[in-house]
Amino acid sequence: MFVHTQAVTDTTTETKTKGFGCIKACLGYLITGPIGILCGLCGMGKGKTTTSSKTRLIHICQNCGCQF
Numbered sequence: 001m002f003v004h005t006q007a008v009t010d011t012t013t014e015t016k017t018k019g020f021g022c023i024k025a026c027l028g029y030l031i032t033g034p035i036g037i038l039c040g041l042c043g044m045g046k047g048k049t050t051t052s053s054k055t056r057l058i059h060i061c062q063n064c065g066c067q068f
Contacts, residue, residue, distance in 0.1 A: 004062035011055045018048045 028036025058067050 005059045006062060008058050008060055009055055010058050011053060013051065013053045016050045018050075 025037050028039060030036070032039075060067050
């Protein structure tokens with residue numbers, strides 16, 4: 001028995017942004033007082049963005065649609 005398959009690539013992209021948060025401001029306030037909040041606000045808007053991409057090859061059966 002011959003199985004007809006089609007090869008397809010599947011790409012997944014994930015992005016994460018890390019920046020200023022309320023927890024950092026509260027901790028800064030507890031440690032250094034009002035100066036901690038001001039220092040935390042200086043870093044606001046500057047975030048670190050990390051992007052990762054994964055590609056995999058999938059074979060799909062033309063008869064039943066099963067992926068392997």
